[in-house]
Amino acid sequence: MTRNFSAWPIYALLGILSAPLAIMYLFLVIDTFTNAPPGSLIPNEFTFHHWRFLWDPTVTGDVWGPTLTTFLFATSMVVIVLAISSTAGYAISRLNLPFRRFFLSGIMVMHAFPSVTLIIGVFLVLQYAGLYNTLIGVILVKASLMLPFGVWIMKGFYDQVPWEIEMAGVQDGASRFTVWRRLILPQVTPGLLSLGIFAFIDGWSEFMLPRILAPSANFQVLSTYLNVVSDPNSTTYNFNLFKSVGLYYTLPILVLFVVFQNRLMNIFGGGTKG
Amino acid sequence: MRTRTSLLGLAFVSPALALLFAFFLMPVVLTTVFAFTNMSTSTGITGGSHVITGNLLRDLGNAGVDDDIVAALSEGSFSVTPETLAAAAEAGVEPRFLGEIESSLMGQSFEDARSFESALKALPSRPTRIRDLKLATEPFERSILNTRYSSRAAMETAIASMVPDAPVDTVSAIAEASYTGWRWIDGGNFQTLLDRPETIRIVLNTVFYVAATLAFNVFVGLFLAITTFYLPKTGAGFFSVLWLLPRITPVVLYAVMWKWFTWDNGFLYVIAEQLGLPAFNYMKGSVPTAWATIILVNGFVGASFGMILFSGALRAIPVQQLWASEVDGASRWQQIRRIILPQLRWPILFVTSYQTLSLLSSYEQIWLTTNGGPGSTTTVWALEAFNTALNNYTGNLEYGMGAAMALILVAVGLILSILYLRMFRFDELVNKPRIEF
Numbered sequence: 001m002t003r004n005f006s007a008w009p010i011y012a013l014l015g016i017l018s019a020p021l022a023i024m025y026l027f028l029v030i031d032t033f034t035n036a037p038p039g040s041l042i043p044n045e046f047t048f049h050h051w052r053f054l055w056d057p058t059v060t061g062d063v064w065g066p067t068l069t070t071f072l073f074a075t076s077m078v079v080i081v082l083a084i085s086s087t088a089g090y091a092i093s094r095l096n097l098p099f100r101r102f103f104l105s106g107i108m109v110m111h112a113f114p115s116v117t118l119i120i121g122v123f124l125v126l127q128y129a130g131l132y133n134t135l136i137g138v139i140l141v142k143a144s145l146m147l148p149f150g151v152w153i154m155k156g157f158y159d160q161v162p163w164e165i166e167m168a169g170v171q172d173g174a175s176r177f178t179v180w181r182r183l184i185l186p187q188v189t190p191g192l193l194s195l196g197i198f199a200f201i202d203g204w205s206e207f208m209l210p211r212i213l214a215p216s217a218n219f220q221v222l223s224t225y226l227n228v229v230s231d232p233n234s235t236t237y238n239f240n241l242f243k244s245v246g247l248y249y250t251l252p253i254l255v256l257f258v259v260f261q262n263r264l265m266n267i268f269g270g271g272t273k274g
Numbered sequence: 275m276r277t278r279t280s281l282l283g284l285a286f287v288s289p290a291l292a293l294l295f296a297f298f299l300m301p302v303v304l305t306t307v308f309a310f311t312n313m314s315t316s317t318g319i320t321g322g323s324h325v326i327t328g329n330l331l332r333d334l335g336n337a338g339v340d341d342d343i344v345a346a347l348s349e350g351s352f353s354v355t356p357e358t359l360a361a362a363a364e365a366g367v368e369p370r371f372l373g374e375i376e377s378s379l380m381g382q383s384f385e386d387a388r389s390f391e392s393a394l395k396a397l398p399s400r401p402t403r404i405r406d407l408k409l410a411t412e413p414f415e416r417s418i419l420n421t422r423y424s425s426r427a428a429m430e431t432a433i434a435s436m437v438p439d440a441p442v443d444t445v446s447a448i449a450e451a452s453y454t455g456w457r458w459i460d461g462g463n464f465q466t467l468l469d470r471p472e473t474i475r476i477v478l479n480t481v482f483y484v485a486a487t488l489a490f491n492v493f494v495g496l497f498l499a500i501t502t503f504y505l506p507k508t509g510a511g512f513f514s515v516l517w518l519l520p521r522i523t524p525v526v527l528y529a530v531m532w533k534w535f536t537w538d539n540g541f542l543y544v545i546a547e548q549l550g551l552p553a554f555n556y557m558k559g560s561v562p563t564a565w566a567t568i569i570l571v572n573g574f575v576g577a578s579f580g581m582i583l584f585s586g587a588l589r590a591i592p593v594q595q596l597w598a599s600e601v602d603g604a605s606r607w608q609q610i611r612r613i614i615l616p617q618l619r620w621p622i623l624f625v626t627s628y629q630t631l632s633l634l635s636s637y638e639q640i641w642l643t644t645n646g647g648p649g650s651t652t653t654v655w656a657l658e659a660f661n662t663a664l665n666n667y668t669g670n671l672e673y674g675m676g677a678a679m680a681l682i683l684v685a686v687g688l689i690l691s692i693l694y695l696r697m698f699r700f701d702e703l704v705n706k707p708r709i710e711f
Binding site: 007010011013014017018020021022023024025027028031038039040041083084085087088090091092095096097103105106108109110112113114115116117118119120121122123124125127128129140141143144145147148151176177180201204205207208212223226227230232239242243246247249250253254257261264 | 280282283284285286287289290293294296297298300301302303304305308319320494497498501504505506509513515516517518519520522523524525526527530531532533534535537539540541544545547570574628631632634635636637638642656659660663664665673676677680683684687688690691692694695
């Protein structure tokens with residue numbers, strides 16, 4: 001296309017519109033390494049002081065325990081979501097099931113359905129099941145709420161695999177399970193990878209469910225940890241410290257995002273956040 | 275062709291079915307059921323028991339129950355029975371003394387502590403200290419007040435034994451009123467919602483919040499998609515990554531960043547101070563700035579959703595159409611207006627409907643930023659339901675009321691999502707399996 005327009009007014013408009021974001025993310029990084037004099041935003045001092053929470057537990061409490069729990073939480077999410085979505089997705093994409101249509105439309109409705117409205121019901125289910133205030137309960141709930149999305153995505157990937165591969169396998173005498181395990185699953189590895197990364201990021205970021213379903217539990221994840229630490233109503237509030245803890249918490253996600261950006265873009269279109 | 279059910283298929287979907295049943299279907303059912311109860315922290319979530327408390331007696335008296343019955347229920351009495359003797363033995367009353375009580379006072383009742391004590395004083399092996407004597411009387415006290423009965427029948431028997439001449443329907447009414455667990459109140463929660471003056475305010479807040487944020491999301495999403503479509507790759511890439519960041523940033527950190535941006539001594543505060551503009555806590559200090567904050571907080575997350583979908587749809591437009599229009603001398607604006615926007619009709623409709631639903635039910639960002647404040651000026655329906663049921667500081671969580679509020683959202687969510695499925699052609703997504711075993 002020809003450039004029959006000048007680009008700078010558009011850059012200016014975009015710049016003004018994006019300014020809050022740019023400023024917030026720029027200062028998110030700058031503020032963790034610097035100090036600024038009171039009443040000013042321009043830093044005048046370089047320091048590692050705000051990162052001392054990593055080795056000094058007196059600042060904000062132990063940060064490594066929550067980190068480990070968060071990792072466990074996110075990894076369990078990945079395992080459960082991948083295991084169940086890859087099988088259920090295959091079943092509704094390729095296998096004969098009673099009520100297959102009904103199940104498929106049910107998955108679609110649940111995918112579009114805003115699951116946060118169920119939180120009161122989920123709370124009661126966990127109370128009755130005795131899983132309230134436990135890590136297992138929170139993981140199960142989080143993974144289940146992600147399932148409609150996971151099954152839907154995996155079904156999409158299975159739909160792309162040519163039937164001929166499957167027919168060839170069946171012709172050669174393999175069972176449907178072997179066909180799935182040996183022939184089809186390798187074809188959908190990109191889907192599994194994208195879904196896995198997405199589940200990891202989603203689990204790592206989750207705040208509501210641990211906060212509501214395990215408020216007095218003996219474990220903390222980084223999101224609830226950060227929420228407790230970063231209370232601006234506390235007398236000694238220090239945004240530089242809050243941002244350092246926050247940046248530490250978010251760093252793994254940012255790395256994953258940068259590395260797998262293109263894969264995630266495909267999946268974000270059907271994302272779960274509004 | 276005859277189709278057979280695949281056993282492998284059943285095995286493959288059953289784990290998903292089990293989890294979806296437990297954490298989607300059951301919550302919907304429980305929300306629906308408990309919306310019609312008065313369940314709260316004080317009633318507990320399982321069953322309750324039957325207890326008559328002082329407060330209940332006062333209420334009963336006010337409600338017209340005979341004063342004599344109320345007085346009789348509030349009094350305690352002392353009686354020597356095999357049960358009270360056993361209780362006394364358990365409480366550590368001396369066995370010899372107990373033996374004497376059993377032999378001389380068995381089956382007797384005393385109206386008050388004084389007469390029982392004087393009867394005990396007549397016994398030879400009574401405790402010498404008056405305090406021990408008083409302690410020894412305690413297990414013999416029979417009072418209906420503050421005693422827990424596990425069933426209604428037990429409560430009725432107990433009332434009848436205290437007040438033998440009370441009419442049966444009064445006894446059963448008192449027993450009914452003494453239940454501490456949750457009960458069915460039919461549409462009581464919804465009636466309360468209708469009667470509350472705040473309800474209309476919350477509804478208006480919700481409508482305003484959804485409409486304003488949606489408008490921001492769709493227009494900014496469109497603007498971003500179209501501008502990045504025309505800009506050279508590096509510039510476009512920078513802006514689309516910048517706008518994607520809020521989507522992947524964990525919500526707690528995102529809220530902290532907005533707090534820094536709008537709080538006392540935060541970014542805007544310092545800038546405003548230097549420019550001589552009014553500087554205060556914009557997130558919580560005034561109603562218009564609080565609204566602006568939560569709309570922007572949600573809008574900056576939501577705009578990228580539109581941006582991604584619209585960019586995808588833009589790339590699908592055959593580029594020849596744009597070339598042809600340029601040959602005919604169309605300006606960029608004419609291209610956008612006549613070629614691009616008409617072809618983005620479906621994506622725009624999709625983003626609008628999808629985000630209406632998710633904004634209607636989302637409250638995470640509002641909770642973490644303004645939390646509905648100042649006062650309850652920025653409280654939306656979903657946040658209010660959540661606060662009622664799971665997060666209030668008075669300590670009495672009203673699960674029933676919260677469930678009733680959530681039920682309205684669940685119903686709206688279900689209806690809208692089914693509607694969207696019909697609108698966006700679900701049928702084309704289902705194709706039949708081609709291997710029939």
